[in-house]
Amino acid sequence: xxxxxxxxxxxxxxxxxxxxxxxxxxxxxxxxxxxxxxxxxxxxxxxxxxxxxxxxxxxxxxxxxxxxxxxxxxxxxxxxxxxxxxxxxxxxxxxxxxxxxxxxxxxxxxxxxxxxxxxxxxxxxxxxxxxxxxxxxxxxxxxxxxxxxxxxxxxxxxxxxxxxxx
Amino acid sequence: xxxxxxxxxxxxxxxxxxxxxxxxxxxxxxxxxxxxxxxxxxxxxxxxxxxxxxxxxxxxxxxxxxxxxxxxxxxxxxxxxxx
Numbered sequence: 001x002x003x004x005x006x007x008x009x010x011x012x013x014x015x016x017x018x019x020x021x022x023x024x025x026x027x028x029x030x031x032x033x034x035x036x037x038x039x040x041x042x043x044x045x046x047x048x049x050x051x052x053x054x055x056x057x058x059x060x061x062x063x064x065x066x067x068x069x070x071x072x073x074x075x076x077x078x079x080x081x082x083x084x085x086x087x088x089x090x091x092x093x094x095x096x097x098x099x100x101x102x103x104x105x106x107x108x109x110x111x112x113x114x115x116x117x118x119x120x121x122x123x124x125x126x127x128x129x130x131x132x133x134x135x136x137x138x139x140x141x142x143x144x145x146x147x148x149x150x151x152x153x154x155x156x157x158x159x160x161x162x163x164x165x166x
Numbered sequence: 167x168x169x170x171x172x173x174x175x176x177x178x179x180x181x182x183x184x185x186x187x188x189x190x191x192x193x194x195x196x197x198x199x200x201x202x203x204x205x206x207x208x209x210x211x212x213x214x215x216x217x218x219x220x221x222x223x224x225x226x227x228x229x230x231x232x233x234x235x236x237x238x239x240x241x242x243x244x245x246x247x248x249x
Contacts, residue, residue, distance in 0.1 A: 036249055052248070053173055055241060058225035059248075083248065095249055115249055121227070123241075124248025125173035141174045144245030 003067045003079040007059055009086040011093060018098050021078040028077050030104040032111040034097045040090035042142070046131040052085040052094065055123035059083070066117040070099070073113070074106040081114060083124065113155050120144070120152040167234070169202075171212070172243035175219065178212035188234070195221045196230035198240065212242075220245060 004017075018033045038050050067079050078100035088094060097114045101107040118124075126142040154160055170183045192201050196216065203213035213219060221228055222241040234240060 054248070055170070055172055055222070055225070055243070058222055058241070061225055062227075119249035120246060122248045123172065123222070123243065123246055125244060126247045127173070141244065142247045144247050148249075 005063050006082045012082045014096050017080050021098050021100050028100045029102045030107040031100045032107040034111050036095040038088045038090050038092050042128050048131040049087050049089050049129045051087045051127045053125045054085045058123050062122045070110045074110045076101050116152040119148045168239045170241040175212050175242050179208050195232045
């Protein structure tokens with residue numbers, strides 16, 4: 001199965017990426033499209049922008065490794081992962097995961113698995129810039145959340161991830 | 167070998183990368199962090215809590231006990247916050 005993986009500064013078009021994935025196919029019965037978006041607040045504080053730093057070379061390899069793991073785990077018929085880097089303003093898209101399968105359970109589970117791993121294993125770091133500049137705290141690096149680690153961890157347990165669907 | 171730093175590790179050290187030649191006896195990633203933390207205040211600040219620092223050898227995640235022998239590129243960074 002050919003997967004599309006792109007790291008880019010530019011915006012992406014989620015609808016056209018999903019359409020591309022299923023174009024000309026009749027075996028696909030389910031397409032799940034997840035888009036992560038830059039919010040306008042962080043814990044209640046208004047945000048001016050978010051800057052994503054990444055480790056070129058390793059980020060692509062790490063995403064590819066997890067796409068391969070998803071393909072081994074679920075009978076997928078297509079996967080697209082696009083992760084942006086650079087400075088993004090509230091309302092802009094950050095990440096896109098599209099999964100295609102014959103049945104919805106596999107497409108949903110694989111999309112969630114990929115997002116859980118992108119958040120905790122792919123070498124990206126978010127720095128947020130608060131609205132109002134230095135007066136309101138300037139720039140801070142977002143702390144990793146233990147809840148995100150727990151979500152990624154569940155896929156390593158027997159029957160991993162199933163509790164998410166129950 | 168080449169060292170690369172990301173996010174606040176990079177900011178604290180004040181550079182994105184450098185070439186280093188660690189002395190004999192520096193066998194693991196954890197040893198390397200300890201050695202680096204004695205190179206100056208900026209390094210001491212970056213590695214003040216080594217437990218939170220993640221590392222990669224030649225672009226693959228490794229733990230602190232990983233051997234650095236033969237590594238071309240070692241990266242240090244905070245826990246990841248992508249997605």
